[in-house]
Amino acid sequence: MKELKAEVRSLLRYGRGKARTGKDLAKVLGFKDDRVVRLAIRGLIAEGLPVASSVQPPYGFYIASSYQEAQEYMKVLHSRLVEDAYRRKDFKLASREILQPHQMALI
Numbered sequence: 001m002k003e004l005k006a007e008v009r010s011l012l013r014y015g016r017g018k019a020r021t022g023k024d025l026a027k028v029l030g031f032k033d034d035r036v037v038r039l040a041i042r043g044l045i046a047e048g049l050p051v052a053s054s055v056q057p058p059y060g061f062y063i064a065s066s067y068q069e070a071q072e073y074m075k076v077l078h079s080r081l082v083e084d085a086y087r088r089k090d091f092k093l094a095s096r097e098i099l100q101p102h103q104m105a106l107i
Contacts, residue, residue, distance in 0.1 A: 001039075001040065001043060004029075004036065004040045005040045005043050005044055005047075007029055007040075008025060008029070008037055008040040008041060008044065009044060009049065011025055011028060011029075012025075012044075012051060012061060012062060012063050013062060013063065014062065014063045014065040015062060015063075015065045015066075015069070016052070016054050016058070016062050016064075016069055016072075017058065017062075018058075018062055019053070019054045019058045019059060019060030019061060019062040020060045020061060020062070021034075021059055021060040021061075022034030022037045022038055022041075022060070022061060024060065025037045025061065041061055049063060050063060050064040050070060051063055051064075052064045052069060052070070052072075052073035053073070053076075055076055
């Protein structure tokens with residue numbers, strides 16, 4: 001994984017305008033999908049590299065290079081957290097029959 005992170009790091013550029021999609025990065029690295037690239041990026045972030053992703057064109061991953069880029073990505077992450085919380089609540093309600101054990105009827 002250390003080697004993969006180094007390879008991914010070498011392909012990432014500073015600034016949102018130079019974002020590269022996970023699919024593109026995976027292709028350059030010889031992978032069919034971007035799952036391993038995303039794991040490597042998660043590792044890079046954990047090590048202190050501010051890798052962000054853009055949800056507007058140009059789409060993809062980049063190294064945040066300004067206060068504004070960092071703040072924009074933090075807003076995206078917050079929005080995802082809120083959406084996931086709503087989805088969890090809705091799922092919990094939708095699956096209450098599965099999640100809550102039924103009381104057996106007294107005969």
